Amino acid sequence: MPVTLVPSLPTRFDAAPTPAPSRPLDVLGVPGEINLDYAASAPCAQAAADAVAELLPWYASVHRGAGALSRRCTLAYEQARQTIGDFFGARADDHVIFTRNTTDALNLLARALPAGTTVVTFAGEHHANLLPWPRGSVRLPVPTDPAGAVRDLAAALSELRRGSSPALPVLVAVTGASNVTGERWPVAELARVAHRHGARIVLDAAQLAPHAPVDLLALDVDYLAVSGHKLYAPFGAGVLIGRADWLDAAPPYLAGGGATSRVGPATHDVTWATGPARHEGGTPNLLGAVALAAVCAALGDADRAALAAREQALLSRLRTGIADLPHVVELRTFGPDAPRVGIVSFVVAGWDSADVTARLAAEHRIGVRDGLFCAHPLAQRLLTEAAGRTGRRDLPPTALRASIGLGSTAAQVDRLLTALAELG
Numbered sequence: 001m002p003v004t005l006v007p008s009l010p011t012r013f014d015a016a017p018t019p020a021p022s023r024p025l026d027v028l029g030v031p032g033e034i035n036l037d038y039a040a041s042a043p044c045a046q047a048a049a050d051a052v053a054e055l056l057p058w059y060a061s062v063h064r065g066a067g068a069l070s071r072r073c074t075l076a077y078e079q080a081r082q083t084i085g086d087f088f089g090a091r092a093d094d095h096v097i098f099t100r101n102t103t104d105a106l107n108l109l110a111r112a113l114p115a116g117t118t119v120v121t122f123a124g125e126h127h128a129n130l131l132p133w134p135r136g137s138v139r140l141p142v143p144t145d146p147a148g149a150v151r152d153l154a155a156a157l158s159e160l161r162r163g164s165s166p167a168l169p170v171l172v173a174v175t176g177a178s179n180v181t182g183e184r185w186p187v188a189e190l191a192r193v194a195h196r197h198g199a200r201i202v203l204d205a206a207q208l209a210p211h212a213p214v215d216l217l218a219l220d221v222d223y224l225a226v227s228g229h230k231l232y233a234p235f236g237a238g239v240l241i242g243r244a245d246w247l248d249a250a251p252p253y254l255a256g257g258g259a260t261s262r263v264g265p266a267t268h269d270v271t272w273a274t275g276p277a278r279h280e281g282g283t284p285n286l287l288g289a290v291a292l293a294a295v296c297a298a299l300g301d302a303d304r305a306a307l308a309a310r311e312q313a314l315l316s317r318l319r320t321g322i323a324d325l326p327h328v329v330e331l332r333t334f335g336p337d338a339p340r341v342g343i344v345s346f347v348v349a350g351w352d353s354a355d356v357t358a359r360l361a362a363e364h365r366i367g368v369r370d371g372l373f374c375a376h377p378l379a380q381r382l383l384t385e386a387a388g389r390t391g392r393r394d395l396p397p398t399a400l401r402a403s404i405g406l407g408s409t410a411a412q413v414d415r416l417l418t419a420l421a422e423l424g
């Protein structure tokens with residue numbers, strides 16, 4: 001797909017309507033710069049840029065004004081909520097709550113847990129899905145394959161239910177795809193196990209949603225968290241979608257204007273709103289919501305199977321190329337053939353990973369990530385495993401990660417492989 005530059009924004013109130021974009025899933029970029037770091041933040045989709053550009057002249061308050069601009073913005077905000085909920089298969093009585101990102105969405109859910117809830121996670125999660133959960137949460141070891149994850153969860157929930165009242169809530173928190181290895185987790189099976197034991201499940205879809213359809217109803221998950229900036233909509237919005245009861249019973253996540261239905265004169269004389277407004281105190285991020293909805297709509301109209309096939313071909317080119325370089329070692333949890341999205345982590349033997357990223361940027365104009373990817377327990381475990389698997393003693397203590405998506409090309413992948421080959 002061609003890389004396009006940022007379009008100029010209409011500035012006049014009565015500007016002619018922007019023609020419908022012909023390629024909403026093109027992404028913006030800068031010619032010559034090779035972005036292979038989509039897993040951190042994906043580039044902006046044309047659809048998101050167009051939606052923002054179209055609404056900007058109308059920009060006004062949301063839920064706070066009677067003027068035509070304000071009414072249009074309120075409508076756009078609520079339509080965005082509907083579009084995003086539909087795209088992710090929200091049930092009719094689910095709430096779709098706008099947040100800043102996945103971290104914010106999972107923290108909101110953590111604050112809404114009924115008293116006494118035990119949260120069960122795996123140690124392979126991103127910090128956003130490890131750290132918000134209350135004391136007493138159970139962290140299961142990283143399994144060696146997807147079937148092991150299902151078995152381990154079933155065993156842990158049986159044990160938990162034996163030792164606690166069946167009435168106490170349990171929440172299972174899992175990722176759809178690892179931000180370190182790209183490997184997919186068996187979400188539908190984990191949801192079945194959770195529900196069999198009377199637990200709920202939240203899906204961290206930050207890395208899965210940009211690469212594959214994610215449908216709450218089809219997966220039968222109770223909650224879903226996602227970030228707009230990883231889904232080609234970098235305007236600062238994310239969402240938490242899911243069951244209303246815990247959310248409506250919880251204290252407001254952000255107390256303030258918009259979250260109340262009545263405030264009396266006494267200090268604590270407040271009636272909090274129910275519904276999404278309860279947790280969306282303050283003026284909302286209209287442009288973030290509209291941008292995310294535009295990408296959801298564009299992806300909803302797209303041939304996702306064709307997009308996935310294209311991405312898998314590029315991923316396979318990248319992984320095969322890495323496997324052919326004797327000094328480069330891939331990190332993995334489940335094994336080489338496990339289903340995965342367009343994310344690969346690896347190390348270059350004998351090279352500090354930060355030096356590699358600096359060199360790739362300076363000499364090849366390639367952007368990739370280095371470090372432990374906000375998943376320290378997993379990344380450190382996989383680095384140890386890689387050293388054991390290869391018998392090498394010259395692997396660095398942090399890793400590199402390349403990630404691809406819409407707009408990525410074989411030429412970009414080949415440029416990275418050529419640059420890595422030079423380090424051998």
Ligand SMILES: Cc1ncc(COP(=O)(O)O)c(C=O)c1O
Nearest residue numbers: 101102103126128179206207227
């Ligand atoms: C799997 C996963 N979950 C959660 C997050 C947190 O996302 P954000 O930084 O947008 O809150 C990330 C970010 O990299 C991630 O990869």
